[in-house]
Amino acid sequence: MSSPEISVVIPVYNEEESLPYLFGELYPVMSGLGRSFEIIFVNDGSRDRSLELLKDFCASHEEAAVIDLGANFGQHMAIMAGFDYAHGGKIITLDADLQNPPAEIPKLVAAMDEGHDVVGTYRVGRRDPIFRKVASRCVNKITNKIAKLHISDYGCMLRGYDRRIVDIINASRESTTFIPALAQKFAHNPVEIPVAHRERARGESKYGLFQLVRLNFDLMTSFSLVPLQLVTMAGMFFSLASVLLLAYMFVRRMFLGIEDWQTFIGQAFEAFEFMLASLTLFSLGIIGEYIGRIYREVSRRPRYSVREIYGRGKNE
Ligand code: UDP
Ligand code: MG
Numbered sequence: 001m002s003s004p005e006i007s008v009v010i011p012v013y014n015e016e017e018s019l020p021y022l023f024g025e026l027y028p029v030m031s032g033l034g035r036s037f038e039i040i041f042v043n044d045g046s047r048d049r050s051l052e053l054l055k056d057f058c059a060s061h062e063e064a065a066v067i068d069l070g071a072n073f074g075q076h077m078a079i080m081a082g083f084d085y086a087h088g089g090k091i092i093t094l095d096a097d098l099q100n101p102p103a104e105i106p107k108l109v110a111a112m113d114e115g116h117d118v119v120g121t122y123r124v125g126r127r128d129p130i131f132r133k134v135a136s137r138c139v140n141k142i143t144n145k146i147a148k149l150h151i152s153d154y155g156c157m158l159r160g161y162d163r164r165i166v167d168i169i170n171a172s173r174e175s176t177t178f179i180p181a182l183a184q185k186f187a188h189n190p191v192e193i194p195v196a197h198r199e200r201a202r203g204e205s206k207y208g209l210f211q212l213v214r215l216n217f218d219l220m221t222s223f224s225l226v227p228l229q230l231v232t233m234a235g236m237f238f239s240l241a242s243v244l245l246l247a248y249m250f251v252r253r254m255f256l257g258i259e260d261w262q263t264f265i266g267q268a269f270e271a272f273e274f275m276l277a278s279l280t281l282f283s284l285g286i287i288g289e290y291i292g293r294i295y296r297e298v299s300r301r302p303r304y305s306v307r308e309i310y311g312r313g314k315n316e
Pocket of ligand 1: 010011012013014015044072073074075078094095096097099155204205206207
């Protein structure tokens with residue numbers, strides 16, 4: 001089978017409600033491009049009827065394939081699995097929940113035709129709960145600073161990548177990652193374009209507060225050692241501050257005689273202990289994040305396991 005011009009990679013986790021609408025919107029857009037294409041769905045361990053729906057779609061559309069993963073490996077690993085199988089010269093990622101309308105795909109393709117090897121997107125009129133929007137804004141800013149990246153909207157997964165970029169991503173063997181950030185690191189000529197955003201009409205978000213925090217820890221620790229260095233600097237700062245504070249208290253005690261010795265010592269100890277305790281916990285947490293990463297890397301487990309592949313690409 002010859003390689004198609006465009007591959008669309010879609011991670012799917014419990015999206016039975018959205019899928020029929022996704023098929024209905026995506027297929028006409030792709031056919032309308034007048035290019036050869038393939039659609040690769042990655043079933044990320046769904047426990048609902050998603051796999052059945054995907055298989056049905058594949059059976060009637062030769063451009064489609066389903067990679068059925070053996071368990072739930074998370075959105076980014078599911079996309080990785082799709083990347084490993086994608087044959088296209090241009091690869092586009094899209095969420096299954098239709099929050100990013102497939103109708104925006106031609107814009108991405110046009111930008112790639114102009115020679116951009118990574119086409120990022122940012123959501124205009126973002127339709128998400130307010131807490132997600134505010135949190136995202138902070139996280140976008142902090143992450144860009146720390147990881148030395150320039151991505152306006154980390155959460156928008158409607159993105160386009162040139163073959164070369166996807167090959168590099170496939171070759172980097174780290175076991176957890178954040179795909180848009182990884183791609184940005186290798187891009188020669190990236191661009192960002194605005195795309196529309198809709199409310200999730202069906203099913204629920206797969207990211208609760210805990211998953212979002214986890215995702216952002218992964219993002220930070222995979223692209224930067226700054227958090228570790230911040231801890232060291234915070235440690236230095238607080239040590240210095242506590243020495244100064246103690247000196248100040250000592251001077252007050254010696255020359256002004258405000259407190260009696262006992263109160264003085266009690267207060268000094270409390271100040272010191274509180275500071276040390278919080279600092280220690282904080283440092284342990286951050287060091288733990290990195291050790292966790294190292295542990296995952298040295299255990300060299302495969303990033304995902306495939307149960308079965310349906311449709312196109314099966315025999316390649
Ligand atoms: N997803 C996945 N595995 C997961 C979580 C999510 O494949 O463990 C898929 C999900 O089906 C959707 C996309 O990743 O296609 C984005 O998920 P979601 O819409 O829940 O995230 P949000 O838009 O709330 O950030
Ligand atoms: Mg969504």
